[in-house]
Amino acid sequence: MSDLLDLLVTATASGCIYGLVALSYLLMIRPTGIINFAVGEWATAGAFAAFAFLTLVELPYVVAIPGVVAVMLLIGWATELVAVRPLVVKGAPIIAPILALLAMLVIMREVIGWTFGPDQFRVPYPFGFRRVELGPLGGSPQNFFIIAATLAVFAAAWFFFERTVWGRIFEAVAINRRAAALMGINLARVTAFAFAAGAACAGLAGLLVSPSFSAHWLMGVPLAVQGFSALVVGGVGRVEGALLGGLILALAEQLTQRYAPIPSGYAAGVPLLLLILFLMVRPTGLLKAREAR
C-alpha cells in the first residue's frame, strides 16, 4: 500500500512537470492560436540555466530560481520577436509562425548542444535526499517541492485569468482577436507577454525536473510531446485542465510501468496512446471552457 502511495507522489510530481509544460502551451495558444512546439527546448534551456546558476556559478537556490525565470522571460520575449511578430505583422497564415517556431526549436537545441556538449549535466538536489513524510505520503523532497511550486504557479495563473484585468484582456483576445484589437487592446503586447510567460513556465519545468533527470540537450522533444498530450487530455479551455491532464497522463504512465504485465519500456507509449485516444474521441479534452458570463 505504501508502495502505491509512494508511486502516487512520484506520479503527481511528474504530472506537475507535464502540467507546467501544458500551461506553457496554453498561455500561447489561447490568445494567438499558435502551437509552439519549441516549449520543450525552453524547458531544456531552463534546465541548463539551472545547471549554470547552481553548478557552475554555485548560486543559492533562492537566487537561482528567479534568475532562471528572468532568463526564460527574456528568451520567450526574444523568440516571439524573431519568429512570431514579423509574421503576424505581415498577416501570414497561422502555419507560418508554427513552422518558424519549429525552426527555432532546432536552432535552440543545436545552440544548447553545441555550447554544452552531448553529455548529461548534473544539477544538484537543493533539498537533499532525506525522505519527507507528509502523513501517509512519502517521497523525495524534490518531488514535494515540484508539487508545491507547480501549485503555486497554477494558483497564480488561475488568479491571473479569473481576477485580474490583464487576465480578462487575454480572454478577450482568445475569444475574438479582431474585436479585441478594435477595442484598443495592444495585440503585440499580449502576444509578447504570452510568450514570455510561456517560456517562464516551461523553463521552470526544466529547472524543477533537472535534478532528477539531468540537463541533456535532447530532453526537449519528449517533454514537448508529453506536455501537449497533457493539454489535449485536460482541455485547452481552462488553466486547471493543463494540470489535470498532466496528472492523468503521469498516473497512467507510472501505474502502467509499475503494475501492467508488459515490458516497462512500453510505458513510454502510454501518454502517446492517451493522446491519440483523446484526439479521436474527445479533442476538446476533459474540462470544457467556462461559459461566457
Added chain:
Amino acid sequence: MSTPLLSVCRLTKRFGGLVAVDALDFELASGEILGLIGPNGAGKTTTFNMIAGAYAPTGGEIRFAGAPIHGLPPHEIARRGIMRTFQHNMPFAGLSIADNVLVGAHTKFRGGIGGILVGTARRDEAEQRRRAEEMIAFVGLGEAVGVPVTALSFGQGRLLEVARALAGEPKVLLFDEPAAGLTPGECERLAGIIRGIAERGIAVLLIEHDMRFLLPLAGRVVVLNFGRKIADGPPEAIRDDPAVVGAYLGDPAAAHAGMRERR
C-alpha cells in the same frame, strides 16, 4: 407547365427552440429565375443552406428531378447537378483563375485515380480546360487570365464564382446574394449573365436583398417571413402585396393579415 426540377415540400428547420424555416413549399422549373426574398432572419439563408446540403432539414423534403436530396452532404448535391456561389466570394487562393474554374468541373472528370496514372484522364483534362475557357469568357473574365486570384477585385471575384459554378454543367444554380458588394455597373452585367444562364435552360434560385437587382430579373418571387412563405408569384404582384410590404416595413397588422389570407 414544365415539371418542377427542384421542389421543396413542407421544409422545416429547427435550431433548438427556434423555428427558422416552417413548412415551406415551393418549386423551381428549368430555365426559371426564382427569387427568394424576405427581411433579415426570415429563413432565406437557412433554406438556401438546406438545399445546398450544408444543413439537414428537421422536417419535410427537398426533391431534385423527383429524387430526394435533403440531408445529402454538399459534394453529393454538387454531383447531382446543383451548384452554388458564395456571398463572400470563396476562391481557391493557391490556384489560378483557370484552375479555380476547373475545380468547378470536378464532378465531370471520369475515371478514378487509376485513370490519371495510366494517362487516360488527359483527354478529359483538355476538354474541360476548353470549357473552362468558355465559361471564363462567358462571364467576362477573359482579360483577367494570368492575374493571381487574390488580386482580383470583388466584382471580378464574383464573376469567378459564377464561372466556377457553371463549369460543373449544373442543372440548378443557387446564387447567394450575388449583387452584394457589386457596383451598379457590375450588377447590370451580372443580371445579363444570369439571364443568359437561364436561357440555357438552367434553373436559377437567388437569395437577394437588393430589390432593384432582383425584381427586374426574377420571373417569380417567393417571399419568406419568420420562416414561412407569405407570397409566391410574379414580381409585380409581390411588390404590391400588403403582406410583403408589411413584413419589410415591420407593420405587424399588415403582415399578419397577409399571412392569414394565405392560410
Added chain:
Amino acid sequence: MPRLVYYLAVIAVLAALPFFLASYQGDVYRKMLLWVTLALGYSFLFGIAGQVAFSHFAFYGIGAYGVVILWFKLGVPLPLAVIGAIAVCAVLALVVAIPATRLEGFYLALATLAFAQLLIVVLTEGGEVTGAAAGIQRYALPAIFGVRLTGPYYTAVIVLLLVGTYAILSRLERSWFGRACRAARDNSEAAAAMGVDVARIKVIAFTLTSTLAGAAGIVYAFVDNGVAPTSFDIDKVFTLLFMIVIGGSGRLAGAVVGAVLLYLAPFVLEPYIGHHHPLVYGCIMLAAILFQREGLIGVFDGVRRRFARARPRSMELAA
C-alpha cells in the same frame, strides 16, 4: 513517347553515376536519392494537400521493417514480402488517415507525431521480432537472376523507385486530383460545394503518400542491409519538413532542390560546424519562412520573371 525517352535517359544517367564515384560517395548518393524520394511524397502531402503530418518517416520505417521481418524473420519469399510490406503500409496508413484527417490542422500533426513516437517505442521494445534497439542486421538480398544487387548496382533499384514516385506524383499533381487536393487545402467548404469529397480526398492523399514512403522504406532496407529504430526517429521528419519548405513547398522540383541541398550540406559544413548542421537548417528554414515562403524555387522563379521582363526593354534600346 518523348516523355518516356526522357524518363529512360534520366534513369540511365542517375543509375550510372555511382560507377564514377568512390564507394563512400556512392553511398552518400544512394541515401540522397532516397531522401529525394521521401521529400517528393512529403511535399505533395504538405504543400499540395495541405496536411501537416509527422508520420512520413514512420511509414518509411514500417515499409523497411515490414519487408525485413516478413522475408528475413518469417521466411516469406521476397516478392510476397515486398507486397506484404506495401499492404501493411497501406492498411496502417488508412487506419491512421481515416480518423486523423478529420482533425483540424495541427491536431493532425500531433496525432501523426504520437503515431511516429509510438512506432519507435514498439520497435525498440519489440524483442525478438523487431530486434529491439539494435534492430535487424546482416541480411542480404538474394541474387536475382544470378546478379548480386549490391553497392553501385543497387542504385538502379533506388533510381527506379525515385523516378516512379516522381512520375506518379507529377501526374497526380497536374490532374483533377491535384486540383481537388489544393482546393480542399485552400477552402474546404467551397471545395465541397464544387463536388469534392473533401474527407475522401484527404484520406487518399495521406494513404497514397504514406504508402509511397513505405515503398521507399522497402528499398532502403537493402541499402545498408540493416534496420534500426534510430533511423526513423522524429528528428528526421523535421529535416524532411525543412527540406521541402526551403526548397519550395508544394512544388515537386522544390522537394528535389531542398532534399539535395540539405542532404549534402552537412558534408560540406562538417569541418566548420561538426555535427550541428541542423543549426544551419534551422536558420535557413527560419529565413525562408520570414522572407521567402516560396522557398528556393520561389527565388528561382523570381529571377526568371525578372529576366523575362528585362528582355523586351533591352530589345527596345537596341532598336
